[in-house]
Amino acid sequence: MIIRKKTRTIQIGSVRIGGGHPITVQSMTNTMTTDTEATVRQIHQLERAGCEIIRVAVPDMDAARALVRIREQITIPLLADIHFDARLAIAAMEHGAQGIRINPGNLGGADQLARVVAAAKHHATPIRVGVNSGSIEKHLLARYGYPTPDRPDALIESALTNVRLLEKQGFYDIKISIKSSDTLTTISGYRQLSAMTDYPLHLGVTEAGGLIPGTVKSSVALGILLAEGIGDTFRISLTRDPVEEIRVGFELLRSLRIRERGPELISCPTCGRTRIDLFSLAETVERHLQTLQSPLKVAVMGCVVNGPGEAREADIGIAGGRGVGIIFKKGTVYKTVPEAELVPVFIEELNKLEAERQKGC
Template identity: 75%
Template sequence: MIIRRQTKQINVGSVPIGGMSPISVQSMTNTDTKDTEATISQIHRLEKAGCEIIRVAVLDQEAALCLQTIRDKISIPLIADIHFDHRLAIASMENGAQAIRINPGNLGGEGKLSRVVAAAKQHRVPIRVGVNSGSIEKDLLKEHGYPTPEKPTSLIKSAIRNVRLLEKHGYDEIKISIKSSDVMTTVSGYQQLSQVTDYPLHLGVTEAGGLIAGTVKSSVALGILLSQGIGDTFRVSLTRDPVEEIRVGFEVLRALKIRERGPELISCPTCGRTRIDLFSLAEEVEKYVQTMETPIKVAVMGCVVNGPGEAREADIGVTGGNGVGIIFKKGEIYKKVPEDELLEVFMEELKKMEEEGRKR
């Protein structure tokens, strides 16, 4: 049983973070924020996949001015990601950002930071103090060295120093992240940070990589930390379509039995008995079930000999043979169809189950 670490609760728009609120799954757009049409379109796809909070990069004043247009067309909270220019942080909040991500130490001094805090108070916008291993202050690196699994001190010191700056100006609507591209440095850093602060923590492995490497690194780090009750919200960072980040994120939560969203998909690893294009079938089914919300178990199996028996606990499954496919429910054959119609018929059955689930 996972026992959540007790943290202060803040709210990013309508989404509570920390306390006993659900661990939320975030992503970040990779579009040009000034291209509002493309950005809104991508956010809509992310919403459909289950994304609960979205972050966009604000590189200049024009991008900041686009935030209200974007916010008006989406249904999840909008975070502005700011670096170096305090004026962009202020403009983002004035134009609808519901939270900002900054590194307070690189905004140009306390005077400029105080103006950011004043705007955050006025607009009731929480601040994420986001420190990466590549953005630690030089004096901390000189004193404590580059962060490692054995000694992530400089990461932690940087985060706490910047939190104290915000507190000095009377602000405590804060969440913290300390990300490294190294898995065990990330784990060690968050473990130690969680012992010295009760602010909510945003988890993630920065620059994790593409689909395979990024999924593995993020899943290992997040799995360890979340299983220890550490973490209130997170992003799986992939060099990939950000929709994939949401898919991986919810699978991590499902594997830990923390949260479930939509179907669980199981599929066999294939063997010499496989007589259908299982890879394509599984891929198409996986794409579709990501749009579903009903928490059922779906199986995609490779052969009619063992498929239904091996996936007996699945609510519904599909498998194929030489020219014929079968759809089974709870391990029992439900329907036989020609192989070239198998995917279409199976999708229709999934749609029916989704509609039935919504009526309950």
């Protein structure tokens, strides 16, 4: 059983983070923020995938001004990612950002930070203190060295130093992230930081890579931390369509039995008994499952001989053979279907089961 670290609660829009509230899954758009049509379209795709908080880049004043048009067309909280320019942070809040991500130490000094904090207080906007291995202050690197698994001190001290800058301004509506591209440094850093503060923590492995390496690195680091009760919200950072980040994020939570969203897919790895195109079949079913909400357990198996038995825990499943396939429920054959009709019939059965589950909710 996972026992979560007790942290403070902050609220971003309608979403509460920390304090025992559900661990939230975030993403970031990869569109030009000033292209509001493309940005809103991508956010809508992310919303359908389950994204609960969305962050957009604000590199200039036009992007800050675009936030108001974006926010009025979406339903999830909107965060602004700011670097170096206090004016952009203030403008982002004035134009509807419900949270901002900054590194307080690189905004141009105490006076500029005071202006940002005053705006955050006025708009009731939480601040994420976000530190990456590549953005640590030079004097901290000189003192502690570059962050490693054995000594992530520079990451931690950078974050806490910047948190103290906000606290001196009387601001405490804070969450913290300390991201490294190294899995073991990420784990070590967050473990130590969690023991030193009760602010909510945003987890992530930065620059994790493409779909496979990024999923593996992020799942290892975040899976270990979440299993230890550390972390209140996270992003899976992939060089990929951000919708994939959400899919991986919820599968990670499901694997730890922390949260479930939508169906779970069980599929066999194929073997010499497989006589159908199982890869295409599994991909087709998986795409359809993304449109469903009920926590069904769905199996896609390549062998009609062993499929139902191996996946007897599935609510519904499909197994293929040469020219024919079967649909089974809880390990019992339900229908035998010609191979050409297998996919549409199975999707129809999935939709019926989804409707029954939704009706019973």
